[in-house]
Amino acid sequence: MTYEMFTALDGVYHSYRRASENAPTLVFANSLGTDLRVWDRVINQLPEQWGILRQDKRGHGLSTACDEMSIETLADDVEVLLDHYGISSFVGIGLSVGGLIMQRLALRRDTAMSHLVLADTAAKIGTPEMWNQRINTVRSEGISSIKTAILSRWFAPTYQKTQDFTMWEAMLERTPDEGYAQVCVAIRDADYRADLGQITQPTLVVVGAEDSSTPPELVEEMAHNLPSSVFHKINHAGHLPCVEQPAAFVDLLHQHLAT
Template identity: 70%
Template sequence: MTRETFTALDGLYHGYRPAADGAPVLVFANSLGTDLRVWDRAVARLPAAWGLLRHDKRGHGLSAARPTLSIESMADDLEVLLDHYGITRFVGVGLSVGGLIMQRLALRRPQAMTHLVLSDTAAKIGAPELWNPRISTVLSEGIASISDAILSRWFAPGYQTGEDFQMWRAMLERTPAEGYAQVCAAIRDADYTADLASITQPTLVIAGAEDASTPPALVKAMADQIKDARFVEIAEAGHLPCVEQPERFAELLRAHIGV
């Protein structure tokens, strides 16, 4: 079995596993305040023959920072990785801000992206009145000063009493404040509502039923504007259903891709 190899390219820390025998390649983009490990549980439940490409966004995990970030520049970064590995056909899977990035790639590479999966995201997420105070607080007081509020919106209540909840707190609080703030600003400034009708890929849209960051109604409103979209709500999950309900998440991916 080919194993996932972790390395860096142009300052982007990432993991890559080539597909075997024509199996699909899944390209992942993860959420604000997490690194590529957010996909571990879902990836472990996918066929071993499937290819994988996942990475840490700039200013997150082990990836090098940039002076500024935007959704477009983060999509640029993913295109660098796609070209480096010669990936010409792939399934795009985006979580939260990763969903915004994948919406851009769906339009930039419509022939290469065969299927799209958008989880707990929207074409526009929040308003400046939400993001600007968060940016200011993180830069002046650190992420730990707001981590309780963020984590309460990430997970369904029952999950927060489990043994590994503190692991996600550590991942969030160890995200560099500058990188976190830059991605907050990128989300604040992005509005791709007008482009949703131009997405042509078969699209699976997932929402955690207890997501307080991107509530199911917001996620469904996005799905309703994509021509070939199916909306699914996952029970007992908040903003990160790939973490809380990885079996269900992987099952939906397998059914959507149809392989």
């Protein structure tokens, strides 16, 4: 059995599992308010010989924060890890804000990234007014003051009635307020719509059919503006289909990497 090794580099907490033989290496980027465990149920269903690299964004999980954050600086952190482990070929998989990070890496590492997966994301997410309101609220009243609204957008109503739901509620609540706010600033200031046409990797675009954070029509619009993409809705899932419907997510991933 091949195990992931968990450690930190330059303040970024991450895990790495080297690929064996000619198996692919998958590089994951998480959503706002979650840590690397958001991918557990997907990774548990992947072949053991596949390589894995996942990490906590700055200000999330066990990674240290910095004075200012942008999508570009968050992409820098991933590149540091890629270089540290000598990863010259990989599949980029990004969820929500992680999708913004992977859009940048698709251009920065265009020859190294063989395939791209963008889940519940867009090239521009929300409006400055929406993000400013959230940033101000989190900084003045804390994440707990808006957790109900956030969780209602994360998950389908049926999932919110399960015992698992409370685990993700705890993960959100334990995200540092300032770390969360800084990533909100990064999302607010990111607009990569003009760059979509330059992303040439075969791209799988997926969205939970009940996602109200990045609604299916927004995600599908992004897919239409990518030169080489396929779009799928995952039923019975909200903003985190890798949590609610991991088997469906993995099935689509296998199909995508076979192309």
